[in-house]
Amino acid sequence: xAPDLVPAHVGIIMDGNGRWARERNLPRTHGxxxxxxxxxxxxxxASDLGIRCLSLYAFSTENWKRATDEVSYLMDLxxxxxKQEFRFYRENGVRVVHSGNRSxxxxxxxxxxxxxxxxxxxxxxxxxxxxxNYGGRDEIIRAANxxxxxxxxxxxxxxxxxxxxxxxxxxxxxxxxxxxRISNFLLWQSAYAELWFSDKYWPDWEASDLAxxxxxxxxxxxxxxxx
Ligand code: IPE
Ligand code: IPE
Ligand code: MG
Numbered sequence: 063x064a065p066d067l068v069p070a071h072v073g074i075i076m077d078g079n080g081r082w083a084r085e086r087n088l089p090r091t092h093g094x095x096x097x098x099x100x101x102x103x104x105x106x107x108a109s110d111l112g113i114r115c116l117s118l119y120a121f122s123t124e125n126w127k128r129a130t131d132e133v134s135y136l137m138d139l140x141x142x143x144x145k146q147e148f149r150f151y152r153e154n155g156v157r158v159v160h161s162g163n164r165s166x167x168x169x170x171x172x173x174x175x176x177x178x179x180x181x182x183x184x185x186x187x188x189x190x191x192x193x194x195n196y197g198g199r200d201e202i203i204r205a206a207n208x209x210x211x212x213x214x215x216x217x218x219x220x221x222x223x224x225x226x227x228x229x230x231x232x233x234x235x236x237x238x239x240x241x242x243r244i245s246n247f248l249l250w251q252s253a254y255a256e257l258w259f260s261d262k263y264w265p266d267w268e269a270s271d272l273a274x275x276x277x278x279x280x281x282x283x284x285x286x287x288x289x
Pocket of ligand 1 (some may be wrong): 076077078079080081082095120121125136237
């Protein structure tokens, strides 16, 4: 794989956990458990491919509309994972950061997110951006409010006020699970992202699926408005 053509920032809308479970007559929550295993496989695969930044959509600002049981299960899964997996991050040299609205998140989740970010801050491999209580519109509004405190709103000032301003713009946006929409994911950052849709449900994703998406990306002709 041509290293100069590896996308710097890949974002994944990890979708299809519930349908994966339903097809097996399992509860939706079981699908989320398998989805977490897939996320770990793909973090390793992204590292191996030399991707610098990986944004993973774990919980949207709209996902609170789901049944309370499912919401608590997801919050617990995120919390337990962060508590238990420091070794996984250390072994893979992965730095973890968060994007999303902090004010809507329970204190115990925030504490785990912050602790993981602190403990992994010195790791120099892949950066994983966990999107929890994240909405693209919400991020833009928060950034616009912050940026307008210090002067006129410009693309530059708004970009600098995003949750992780050091991240490059999104190069490759992947959505799994047979849905072909953006669902409020990284709206600002995806202005010129290449889109890749996979019909596989997220729990079925393997390293080879990521390699295929990146190979597809490498065949695209990105023009950014020029000819
Ligand atoms: C994606 O899978 C995971 C989250 C949104 C947390 P879903 O739970 O949306 O699975 P489907 O789309 O219902 O199959
Ligand atoms: C997007 O998936 C959110 C995450 C993957 C976390 P959804 O399943 O919530 O999206 P919609 O409702 O199908 O658009
Ligand atoms: Mg879904």
